[in-house]
Amino acid sequence: MADVQLSTLGSVIQVAYDGTAKQVISKSATFTLAAADFANSTVRDAIVLMTNASAATATIPANATLAIPIGTTLVFVTEGAGTLTVAGASGVTLTGNGGSVSAGSCDVQQQYSAASFTKYATDKWLAGGDIDVVA
Numbered sequence: 191m192a193d194v195q196l197s198t199l200g201s202v203i204q205v206a207y208d209g210t211a212k213q214v215i216s217k218s219a220t221f222t223l224a225a226a227d228f229a230n231s232t233v234r235d236a237i238v239l240m241t242n243a244s245a246a247t248a249t250i251p252a253n254a255t256l257a258i259p260i261g262t263t264l265v266f267v268t269e270g271a272g273t274l275t276v277a278g279a280s281g282v283t284l285t286g287n288g289g290s291v292s293a294g295s296c297d298v299q300q301q302y303s304a305a306s307f308t309k310y311a312t313d314k315w316l317a318g319g320d321i322d323v324v325a
Contacts, residue, residue, distance in 0.1 A: 237265045
């Protein structure tokens with residue numbers, strides 16, 4: 191059985207399995223994920239904490255722009271009051287909650303909600319959690 195450790199960063203609980211914590215990426219405005227967002231230039235599972243009071247969009251880039259490994263999960267948490275839209279860049283398919291669209295998007299439903307996006311193939315992400323239909 192794996193060792194599990196819990197720690198906190200603000201209001202976010204970090205879960206560590208076998209001593210490897212998920213990275214927390216804090217954002218406060220519209221952005222596209224980039225290599226610079228990931229510690230040590232290593233793309234891996236992460237919690238993306240959005241603290242914006244106004245509406246904002248987080249864009250998941252195409253594999254040709256940022257080669258995030260298949261199996262990676264990004265959890266988007268809305269701590270700020272603004273609506274968070276998660277969008278796929280051109281050529282990126284988002285699937286979830288009854289929809290599957292290339293360059294699609296969906297909103298995390300409300301403040302203090304979370305949605306996870308797992309890359310299951312090149313440029314294909316499965317969305318789950320407190321989201322509306324991917325359109």
